[in-house]
Amino acid sequence: MRDLWKKYRRNRAAVFGLFVIVLFILFALLAPFLAPSDPLSTGKDSFHKPDSSYLMGTDDLGRDIFSGVLWGARTSIMVGLLAALTATVIGVIIGALSGYYGGVTDDILMRITEFFLVIPRFFLVLVIVALFGSSIWNVIIVIGILSWPVTARLVRVEYLSIKEKEFVEGARAIGASDFRIILSHILPNATPPIIVSGSLQIARAILLEAGLSFLGLGDPNQISWGVMLYNAQRFLRYAWWTATFPGIAIFLVVMGFNLIGDGLNDALNPKQKGKELQ
Amino acid sequence: MRKETGSLTKYILKRFLQAIPLIFGIIVVNFCLIHLAPGDPIISLVGEFQVSVEYIEDVKRQYGLDEPLPAQLLIYILNILKGDFGYSFSFKQPVISVILDRVPATLLLMVVTTIFSSLFGVIFGVLSSEKQYSKTDNFITFISLIGYSLPVFWLGQILLIVFGLKLPLFPTQGMQSLRESLTGIAYWLDLFHHLVLPGFALGLSYLAVNTRFTRASMIEVMGQDYIRTARAKGLSERRVIYKHALRNALLPFVTLTGLNFGFLLAGAVLTETVFAWPGLGRLMYDSIYTRDYPLLMGMFVFISAMVIIANLITDIFYSILDPRIRIG
Numbered sequence: 001m002r003d004l005w006k007k008y009r010r011n012r013a014a015v016f017g018l019f020v021i022v023l024f025i026l027f028a029l030l031a032p033f034l035a036p037s038d039p040l041s042t043g044k045d046s047f048h049k050p051d052s053s054y055l056m057g058t059d060d061l062g063r064d065i066f067s068g069v070l071w072g073a074r075t076s077i078m079v080g081l082l083a084a085l086t087a088t089v090i091g092v093i094i095g096a097l098s099g100y101y102g103g104v105t106d107d108i109l110m111r112i113t114e115f116f117l118v119i120p121r122f123f124l125v126l127v128i129v130a131l132f133g134s135s136i137w138n139v140i141i142v143i144g145i146l147s148w149p150v151t152a153r154l155v156r157v158e159y160l161s162i163k164e165k166e167f168v169e170g171a172r173a174i175g176a177s178d179f180r181i182i183l184s185h186i187l188p189n190a191t192p193p194i195i196v197s198g199s200l201q202i203a204r205a206i207l208l209e210a211g212l213s214f215l216g217l218g219d220p221n222q223i224s225w226g227v228m229l230y231n232a233q234r235f236l237r238y239a240w241w242t243a244t245f246p247g248i249a250i251f252l253v254v255m256g257f258n259l260i261g262d263g264l265n266d267a268l269n270p271k272q273k274g275k276e277l278q
Numbered sequence: 279m280r281k282e283t284g285s286l287t288k289y290i291l292k293r294f295l296q297a298i299p300l301i302f303g304i305i306v307v308n309f310c311l312i313h314l315a316p317g318d319p320i321i322s323l324v325g326e327f328q329v330s331v332e333y334i335e336d337v338k339r340q341y342g343l344d345e346p347l348p349a350q351l352l353i354y355i356l357n358i359l360k361g362d363f364g365y366s367f368s369f370k371q372p373v374i375s376v377i378l379d380r381v382p383a384t385l386l387l388m389v390v391t392t393i394f395s396s397l398f399g400v401i402f403g404v405l406s407s408e409k410q411y412s413k414t415d416n417f418i419t420f421i422s423l424i425g426y427s428l429p430v431f432w433l434g435q436i437l438l439i440v441f442g443l444k445l446p447l448f449p450t451q452g453m454q455s456l457r458e459s460l461t462g463i464a465y466w467l468d469l470f471h472h473l474v475l476p477g478f479a480l481g482l483s484y485l486a487v488n489t490r491f492t493r494a495s496m497i498e499v500m501g502q503d504y505i506r507t508a509r510a511k512g513l514s515e516r517r518v519i520y521k522h523a524l525r526n527a528l529l530p531f532v533t534l535t536g537l538n539f540g541f542l543l544a545g546a547v548l549t550e551t552v553f554a555w556p557g558l559g560r561l562m563y564d565s566i567y568t569r570d571y572p573l574l575m576g577m578f579v580f581i582s583a584m585v586i587i588a589n590l591i592t593d594i595f596y597s598i599l600d601p602r603i604r605i606g
Contacts, residue, residue, distance in 0.1 A: 115303050120585050122544035127578045131315040214431050216566050240439045247432030255427035
């Protein structure tokens with residue numbers, strides 16, 4: 001672990017990314033204390049320019065944008081983490097079964113995986129959320145269950161190569177069950193690429209949620225940066241600040257997770273340096 | 279030579295046959311969504327509109343909603359294969375004709391963006407890989423990382439505010455000037471003028487992806503034996519890079535462009551919404567807003583088919599460039 005940090009620290013951009021994410025996690029946790037006002041409470045001061053009284057200005061209904069940006073961190077980070085976690089768990093299960101058992105299991109699972117890779121994910125998520133309702137939980141679940149194929153393919157390749165190693169043969173020789181080999185012998189050795197792709201999944205899930213909200217499929221009961229940009233679209237002409245700050249927040253968080261992904265990639269498998277891990 | 283074209287035809291045929299179940303799969307997914315969605319399937323087939331009882335009866339008959347499910351699925355598939363994607367109540371037109379009206383605008387935006395982002399992506403990627411970890415490389419890597427993380431629609435909004443409103447250099451809405459009806463060169467110049475901001479907003483993130491990809495691919499190729507051989511022959515570094523390395527590094531690029539098609543389309547939808555570009559994106563936004571579900575679902579099937587066909591075309595193109603692939 002200390003060794004990992006030592007290697008990770010060498011990549012300055014990755015350290016910056018980690019810093020940005022820690023900062024936004026703090027915003028998310030401390031939003032109730034840091035926010036000057038309730039981000040949903042409307043006021044008389046509509047379209048107030050950013051100044052000392054409203055750090056990032058107010059929107060058409062007089063809501064404080066700075067408070068919205070702080071509270072929005074909760075939604076974005078929650079969606080990102082939970083959707084990526086769901087996708088990673090499903091991807092690991094499918095990839096592990098496929099790579100370990102091979103043969104017909106592999107054929108069937110990989111056909112399904114390829115099918116889900118070909119379907120344009122953004123549009124399928126969009127249609128499902130439009131039909132089933134745009135609550136934040138729906139959004140998380142739908143993004144999660146449609147994002148696993150990339151992880152599954154990656155995990156499969158790891159299992160294919162690790163299952164041929166001697167220590168797996170050894171484990172099998174002393175009578176370890178398949179379940180045990182898959183879970184406690186191979187999985188720990190396959191974690192580095194899973195972690196890297198997990199952090200990139202977080203970034204993509206956050207972008208996807210923002211995109212959906214921007215098209216009008218945001219959860220009306222949540223404060224989300226995407227919803228703020230959706231509202232801002234009508235007022236670009238009058239109030240540049242309504243679009244500017246929530247967008248910067250999305251950009252920073254997405255960049256942060258991408259940088260962490262890159263940094264982990266360099267630190268965990270130096271051979272692959274510079275290689276795209278999609 | 280004859281054997282060569284024979285294997286190509288065979289390959290193309292094989293890929294075609296593989297694409298057919300995918301398209302069926304997508305139609306089945308759509309069918310399942312209609313029946314799984316909360317409420318009566320009729321809502322997904324009509325949209326949330328105040329319509330007459332006769333209209334609902336009509337739709338029920340058309341989709342055979344009184345029949346058992348397998349029969350309904352068959353009817354649904356046959357309808358779509360006939361090009362019948364249902365009826366859009368908000369446009370008072372069949373879904374397919376609403377969609378086809380909008381396809382050219384979206385394709386134009388995507389094609390221009392692809393050309394722009396591929397061309398500059400390759401240039402920057404090669405520059406970056408030539409001197410790994412130099413100042414140029416670090417700068418390009420840094421900029422592409424930013425481009426890679428920007429939400430396209432927000433970049434669009436910012437470009438619109440800065441270059442459309444504060445400095446009114448470019449039009450902010452639509453595809454052509456409405457005040458005058460232009461013809462000939464003036465028409466195209468006007469169109470291009472409208473294309474600059476949305477094209478740039480959409481293109482920047484793909485420029486970044488392409489740059490990263492070219493860089494990685496070049497670095498990998500430059501380490502290969504045949505490059506060492508080319509160098510050993512005493513060829514100039516330029517010649518080694520452009521004649522030997524770039525050609526091979528660009529092969530996977532063809533596949534990347536195909537794979538990116540779906541993502542690019544998603545980006546186009548978001549960008550169009552910002553700039554009121556009259557393509558599929560704007561249509562999607564409107565159909566969500568008016569809850570015109572048949573239109574939305576029709577677009578999903580149509581777009582998925584477009585993505586599958588785009589992948590098919592890139593695969594075929596790739597197999598022409600690199601005959602080795604046909605054997606596998």
